[in-house]
Amino acid sequence: MKIFSNNLPNLIQLIEKNQVKVLLLYGPNQGFISAVIKHITLKMNFSISNHNYKNLSANQLSLLANSQNFFNQKELIKITNVTTGISKELKEFFTENNFHNFICLVAEDSLPSSGIRNFFETHPNLCSMACYFDNEQTIGKMIVQQCNKESKIIDEDALFYLKSHLSGDHQLIKSELDKILYYSFDKETISKQDVLDCLSNSLIASGDEMCIYFAKKQYNLFLQEIEKLQNQNINEILMIRALIRYFLNIYNVAMRVEDGESLDQAVKSITPPIFYKYLNDFKQISLLYNSSDAIKIISHLQQNEINFKQNSGNFNLFETLMNSKNK
Numbered sequence: 173m174k175i176f177s178n179n180l181p182n183l184i185q186l187i188e189k190n191q192v193k194v195l196l197l198y199g200p201n202q203g204f205i206s207a208v209i210k211h212i213t214l215k216m217n218f219s220i221s222n223h224n225y226k227n228l229s230a231n232q233l234s235l236l237a238n239s240q241n242f243f244n245q246k247e248l249i250k251i252t253n254v255t256t257g258i259s260k261e262l263k264e265f266f267t268e269n270n271f272h273n274f275i276c277l278v279a280e281d282s283l284p285s286s287g288i289r290n291f292f293e294t295h296p297n298l299c300s301m302a303c304y305f306d307n308e309q310t311i312g313k314m315i316v317q318q319c320n321k322e323s324k325i326i327d328e329d330a331l332f333y334l335k336s337h338l339s340g341d342h343q344l345i346k347s348e349l350d351k352i353l354y355y356s357f358d359k360e361t362i363s364k365q366d367v368l369d370c371l372s373n374s375l376i377a378s379g380d381e382m383c384i385y386f387a388k389k390q391y392n393l394f395l396q397e398i399e400k401l402q403n404q405n406i407n408e409i410l411m412i413r414a415l416i417r418y419f420l421n422i423y424n425v426a427m428r429v430e431d432g433e434s435l436d437q438a439v440k441s442i443t444p445p446i447f448y449k450y451l452n453d454f455k456q457i458s459l460l461y462n463s464s465d466a467i468k469i470i471s472h473l474q475q476n477e478i479n480f481k482q483n484s485g486n487f488n489l490f491e492t493l494m495n496s497k498n499k
Contacts, residue, residue: 174293175301178310180208183299184215187274192299194266196254196292198279199303200423200467203474205278207346208301209250218248218274225254225277230261237271247273254279256287263291266298281467305420308335308443311345318349319362329364379411380450383418386493387457395490408489412477416470421446423466425458435459 173192175183186192195212197205213220223236228251236249254277266275282302283289292300312335319326326334334352338345355370356362382397401411421442428438439446439455446454461469472493480487 173296173299175299177204177208177301177303178313180211183208183301184212186299187212187216192297193271194275194277194292194298196277196279196288196298196300197303198254198281198283198289198300200281200470201303201305202280202471204303208303209248209276209278212274212276213248216246216248216274218246220248220250223249223251225251230259230265233262233275234265234271237265237273237275240272249273249275250278251275252278252280254283254288256283256289258288258291266291267295280471281464305423311335311338314345315349318346318353322353323360324353324356324362325360326362327364330362330367333364333367379406379414380447382411383415384450384453384457386415387418387422387460388453391490391494398490408480408487409477411489412473412480416473416477419461419466419469419473421454422458422461423463423470426461426463426466429458430463 175186183192183195187195197208199205209220212218219241221236233249233251236247239247241247277288279288282304289300292298312331315326315331315334315338338348352362352367352370356366359366379397379401382394382401385391385394385397398411424442425435425438428441429435435455435458439451439458476489476492479492480489
């Protein structure tokens with residue numbers, strides 16, 4: 173069966189009733205995929221183990237799926253690097269559906285409608301969920317739900333501003349929302365000024381030249397821009413997020429162009445719009461990348477943000493990005 177990403181509570185109910193014991197998560201929004209897995213493990217009190225799809229046979233998976241630990245705690249068996257192909261043995265194993273633990277398969281990109289995705293969507297005891305980057309509508313819904321949960325009201329101008337400026341990975345968006353709620357803990361209504369006071373440094377576009385030089389692979393100029401921004405006391409997190417936003421725009425344009433839309437029309441769909449001074453550069457750069465290229469770069473950038481948070485004292489943004497580029 174197919175379940176949509178906004179219907180996570182229904183998925184949990186199906187798991188609780190043992191109506192779904194195998195889940196396929198796929199799509200470029202790995203932050204949302206991580207959030208789904210975390211939500212399942214917390215709700216169901218699962219432990220978790222990690223395995224690689226390429227190295228796993230049906231017999232090996234059967235042993236994992238039926239193993240029980242000393243405390244009889246069920247396990248979420250997370251299987252990564254899933255591809256569209258699925259063997260006859262795995263099909264038979266999944267449809268038997270009589271194992272002890274819960275299995276979650278993860279593909280790090282979109283999957284074609286055939287192959288493993290079609291298999292999961294057409295079997296009642298299997299479930300698939302697509303995880304794409306959030307658009308303005310889903311971001312707006314997420315903001316309102318989070319505010320309601322905290323018994324707060326967000327005014328129309330503040331909501332419009334956030335929908336226009338927040339973009340990308342689900343976890344990053346949630347992190348920004350948490351900042352707003354923490355900042356306005358003593359206020360019943362969140363205003364646009366509250367948002368600007370809290371998030372202006374991280375939301376207002378900065379480092380345009382830095383993003384352009386990185387995307388054009390003009391690395392000497394890119395290094396110079398990093399040094400300029402550091403001299404303005406702009407830290408690496410803000411630089412990385414500026415690059416992520418830039419490549420999310422490239423990804424969205426590439427997806428539209430690959431679907432048959434003209435480049436000009438695809439660029440016009442971006443919100444907030446590209447500043448006119450940098451519009452020609454952006455169009456030229458968009459021709460250099462397809463959607464898969466953009467996703468790989470976004471994934472590297474997101475990992476760099478995690479690395480910085482874990483070891484900021486020894487983190488060098490330029491060296492890290494150059495090493496990622498060469499992998």
